Amino acid sequence: MGLLDETVSVPRRTMTLFFLIDTSGSMEGNKIGAVNDAVVNVLPMLNDISETNPDAEIKVAALEFSNGVNWLYDEPKLAKDFIWQDVVASGLTSLGAACSELASKLSRSGGFMQSASGSFAPAIILLSDGGPTDDYNSGLAKLKANNWFKSAIKIAIAIGDDADKDVLKEFTGSSEAVITVHNIDALKQIIRVVAVTSSQIGSKSSTAGEITKQEQVVKDIQDATQNIDGAETSDSTSTIDSSQYIDDWG
Amino acid sequence: MELKKGARVNLTFGNQATVIKELGRGGQGIVYLVDLDGQRMALKWYITPPDEKFYKNLERNIRQGAPSDAFIWPEYLTQKENGSFGYIMKLRPSDYFEFGNYLLARKNFKSFNAMLAAAMKICNGFMMLHRFGYSYQDLNDGNFFIRPTDGDVLICDNDNVMPQGEKSGIMGKARYMAPEIVAGGIPDKYSDRFSLSVILFMLFFANHPFEGAKVVACPCMTETFEKRFYGSEAIFIYSPSDKSNLPVRGVHQNVIKRWPLFPSTLKKTFIDQFSEEKLWHPNTRMIEQEWERIISKVRDELVVCPHCHEETFVDIEDNKFKCINCGDDIDVTKQLKLNNRSLILTAGTKLYINHDNTPDAEVDFFPSDKNLLVIRNLTQSCWHIDTPSGKVKVVNPNEFLPILNGLKISFGSSIKEAAGTKGEVIA
Numbered sequence: 001m002g003l004l005d006e007t008v009s010v011p012r013r014t015m016t017l018f019f020l021i022d023t024s025g026s027m028e029g030n031k032i033g034a035v036n037d038a039v040v041n042v043l044p045m046l047n048d049i050s051e052t053n054p055d056a057e058i059k060v061a062a063l064e065f066s067n068g069v070n071w072l073y074d075e076p077k078l079a080k081d082f083i084w085q086d087v088v089a090s091g092l093t094s095l096g097a098a099c100s101e102l103a104s105k106l107s108r109s110g111g112f113m114q115s116a117s118g119s120f121a122p123a124i125i126l127l128s129d130g131g132p133t134d135d136y137n138s139g140l141a142k143l144k145a146n147n148w149f150k151s152a153i154k155i156a157i158a159i160g161d162d163a164d165k166d167v168l169k170e171f172t173g174s175s176e177a178v179i180t181v182h183n184i185d186a187l188k189q190i191i192r193v194v195a196v197t198s199s200q201i202g203s204k205s206s207t208a209g210e211i212t213k214q215e216q217v218v219k220d221i222q223d224a225t226q227n228i229d230g231a232e233t234s235d236s237t238s239t240i241d242s243s244q245y246i247d248d249w250g
Numbered sequence: 251m252e253l254k255k256g257a258r259v260n261l262t263f264g265n266q267a268t269v270i271k272e273l274g275r276g277g278q279g280i281v282y283l284v285d286l287d288g289q290r291m292a293l294k295w296y297i298t299p300p301d302e303k304f305y306k307n308l309e310r311n312i313r314q315g316a317p318s319d320a321f322i323w324p325e326y327l328t329q330k331e332n333g334s335f336g337y338i339m340k341l342r343p344s345d346y347f348e349f350g351n352y353l354l355a356r357k358n359f360k361s362f363n364a365m366l367a368a369a370m371k372i373c374n375g376f377m378m379l380h381r382f383g384y385s386y387q388d389l390n391d392g393n394f395f396i397r398p399t400d401g402d403v404l405i406c407d408n409d410n411v412m413p414q415g416e417k418s419g420i421m422g423k424a425r426y427m428a429p430e431i432v433a434g435g436i437p438d439k440y441s442d443r444f445s446l447s448v449i450l451f452m453l454f455f456a457n458h459p460f461e462g463a464k465v466v467a468c469p470c471m472t473e474t475f476e477k478r479f480y481g482s483e484a485i486f487i488y489s490p491s492d493k494s495n496l497p498v499r500g501v502h503q504n505v506i507k508r509w510p511l512f513p514s515t516l517k518k519t520f521i522d523q524f525s526e527e528k529l530w531h532p533n534t535r536m537i538e539q540e541w542e543r544i545i546s547k548v549r550d551e552l553v554v555c556p557h558c559h560e561e562t563f564v565d566i567e568d569n570k571f572k573c574i575n576c577g578d579d580i581d582v583t584k585q586l587k588l589n590n591r592s593l594i595l596t597a598g599t600k601l602y603i604n605h606d607n608t609p610d611a612e613v614d615f616f617p618s619d620k621n622l623l624v625i626r627n628l629t630q631s632c633w634h635i636d637t638p639s640g641k642v643k644v645v646n647p648n649e650f651l652p653i654l655n656g657l658k659i660s661f662g663s664s665i666k667e668a669a670g671t672k673g674e675v676i677a
Contacts, residue, residue, distance in 0.1 A: 002560065002575060003511070004362070007456055009355040011501045013471055054353040054391050055425070108469050117501060118465075121472050151472040205390075205425035205480075206473045210434060213473060223298040227251060 012057045014115035015122065015203035016076045017046065017195065019062040020098055022128035022159075027089035031129060031159055034184045036086040038191035045192070046199050047079035056120050056203040061105070061112055065098035067091035071105075076112050095132035095167065096139030103139075106148035113148060121151035121213070123198035126171055127191070128156070131164030140170060153198045153217050157181060157190055176218045179225060179233055186230035193224045251333040253282060253295055259336065260329045261286075262309075267293055267328075267338060276392070279336065286326075286338060293328070294409065295336035305330070307416075308337055308409055317382045320375035322406045337409065346395035346404050349449075353391060353456060360399050362561045363600065366549045367401030367607040369450050370542060374605070375405050376446050377538035380439045384411045387437040389445040390423040391452070401607065414438055424476045425458060429529050432481030440532035446541065447523045454512065456504035459524055462487035462495035486524035488517070511574045513551045514567045519544050542605045550591055554598035555580060564594055584623065584653050588673045595653055595677075597623060603661065604668040610661075614650065624650035625675070629664035636660070653677050 021035060050058035059076035063069060064087045072085060105112040113119050143149050156168035158180040168178045181187045197220045201213050225231045257269045267284040274281050279296040309327055316323035326338040351357040359365040372394065379386060388410040395404040415438060424432050428444035431437050451459040465479050485495040488509065497505050522528065528535050555562045558576035571580045584595040593601050600609035610629050616622035627633055627645045635643040638656035645651050657675040665671050
């Protein structure tokens, strides 16, 4: 049947998944190895989600930051075309510079958001095990003024207890969107869960009703986190301040 | 909690199902292939268990049974164990493909006939669902599985089906929901009817009814914009009164190509169903039976071209009778009149007298004379024919009658749910 064979795919928007990866010296060894391993393994899953999704295709962009910042590719790539080059850890934590760099690419003109049939808001995953060593505030301020960033799904993964969770909370806009991992296995699992969940939800038409995509992603990740040993959402880490407890009895 | 291979889950009626492997996962849960008493079935297992109300609703739906054979309906419920629960349903046969595959042009209908059959089956499924007092709620392109060869449809994800007026908590995708639901309302049969129109439009035209110039111009489809484009500011791409959202050449190619090919009956219905009045007055939306009647009318206008032998639509309302493939004129003088319907008789055309997807008759050539057209009885029962000269003839199953002016057919009991139908041949 000629006419029906001429059918073309519906136009799809693009949803870009950004990985912002801390590659400072403290990430060296197991941590960076786990990140490399987890991202390589999640790419085919993202490809599956993209290829069967009539709403949007998923592209991936990755920015590593240490002494400076570096995009792994100079444009977002389809997951199947994204050949992951292992990132190497050394140097400082230029999170401020990473924020500025991301802000400059979250734009249509000259940036990464040039898709002809438009985009969905991006999903941004920030991974860090420390605190910024540069002027973080001005970079973040610039990013927070960006409209793409404002509507983005934002999740941060804090690797270990040295990660500056206040900074990560500021980045994502809420403590619920910051997941802490305490071991290598949890790190790998969380990267998978966060990347898959934010891609699934971010690349689909939103659900009708009250709940936002960000809220939905956070809820799903929190649910999944309960089953992963060594991973927790920031909320569950809040403990009762013992000094106040003692004061009460004093 | 996820289940491992070999895990056994206890069903509420006492049996156990054994997990064989994972078949897929979605937002809510994982689907496993399971063995249940030697039979292969599917188990949908919730990663995090929905609330008690959801469980009770599933239990009730299982007790009530499926509204029609179009539904892959929950059949058995598991006990609450391993921190969650699930339900057992039939496996989806491998020759059915998710509707999304058709939108992505990875699968195509084999024929317009199959496409119309799919539309009919979806309408019928929704009609039966509403007749049972349910509403579907979570409607989107992932819920329908269609067989490309004949358009048979299976409707899945029926765990969110709820009695009218109740809210499952699982909401459909904004792109498929009625404006009042996008704005936060509770889905009901009226909003289901809107979603049905969206699904049917996408089935026929392979583009979205509200995605035209206005929507393409939006660089970032945030949730706020979705609420506008599919809700408060939704404009049908072929709205006669507002041309601001027309389909865009090079982007919405399917609808631009197909819209002119379909009969006016169908186009007028969509224009009406996506008009401002229907958008904002849910109870004025067309009921499923009416959709069935429209699709049946479109099917009456689907004929095989005598010149190129491809399927083509004629447009009785608009008096357009040129083949959509070869452009030659179609002879429409030979017709079967059924009440107010006119079925065009060209060789190879299948005739559907009732609204199911089984053809009741087919136009064919007399075996030894290619100049004589006949109507073959594809039903299981005989027809009685009154000739103009007063003779009565019997046409048994698989036999035929010639296409001669004035022959009156009594279909007797041969047509399911339309016993006593009568027709007359005009030639």
